[in-house]
Amino acid sequence: MFLKTVPDAKKHLCFNVSCSVLRVAYPEPYFEVAEARQNARSVRHLISTEMWTHLNMFHNSLSQLTQRDLRLNNLSRVCTQIKQDCQTFEGIAEGTFFRGEAWCFYQLGKYLERADQTTRLLDMGYDRITDSDAEGRDSIHWSVLLRSVAGYHAFRSLYPVGSKPADIASFLMYDREFPRAVALCVERVTDSLNELESRHGHTRSKSVEDARRGLAFTLETGLGQRVTARRLHKFIDDLQVSLGDVSNEIGKAYLTKI
Secondary structure, three states: OHHHHHHHHHHHHHHHHHHHHHHHHHOOOHHHHHHHHHHHHHHHOOHHHHHHHHHHHHHHHHHHOOOOOHHHHHHHHHHHHHHHHHHHHHHHHHHHOOOOOOHHHHHHHHHHHHHHHHHHHHHHHHHHHHOOOHHHHHHHHHHHHHHHHHOOHHHHOOOOOOOOHHHHHHEEEEEOOOOOHHHHHHHHHHHHHHHHHHOOOOOOHHHHHHHHHHHHHHHOOOOOOOOHHHHHHHHHHHHHHHHHHHHHHHHHOOOOOO
């Protein structure tokens, strides 16, 4: 009845299911999965049985964790399992979610959240940037960062030797062949907005288009030739603000009838 009374509810909830599952990387994964599960329950008829089943299994596994499970010597295993469950859900959604209007909103939520996470992970390492790449500690730090976004081997295929901060920043920001690169995520957001307009009759508002163009401009102006800790931090701050603007304008334009 809720979805019949409020047509835009399915957009809002599919958008939030995507955001909540991806946001599990934040400090309170159980609450994010619980939120995703609650949103998914409201759009149960729009998502696949496989998506719903895995989300319940994911929720149940997290709810059974104890303090003993979260001890330092076991924490890596728990985090690895959480990451694998998120990746499994994404694979299930990719293979079973009907490509209708709800899928477009799911994609919007996914790629906005993914871009935001990539910038935040890079931001956490900005203060480790040095003018020299000779320090072993820095090399290990950047290798760990690349592995945290499942990008180590992809980066090594392009840069077989060394881990220069400027190369890593450029890779995570602009390499459109890497699924978590910010540029690719922004491109996919544009694709989903175009599909909403061309296939589903949602005329894009000026505010959404202005925010999208602002994000594209911020990304295109980039870091310049010399990457420093201060410049990278400022650039990431601007990028996160632009991502937030796009998300907010999409909410106002498509989801405010709830």
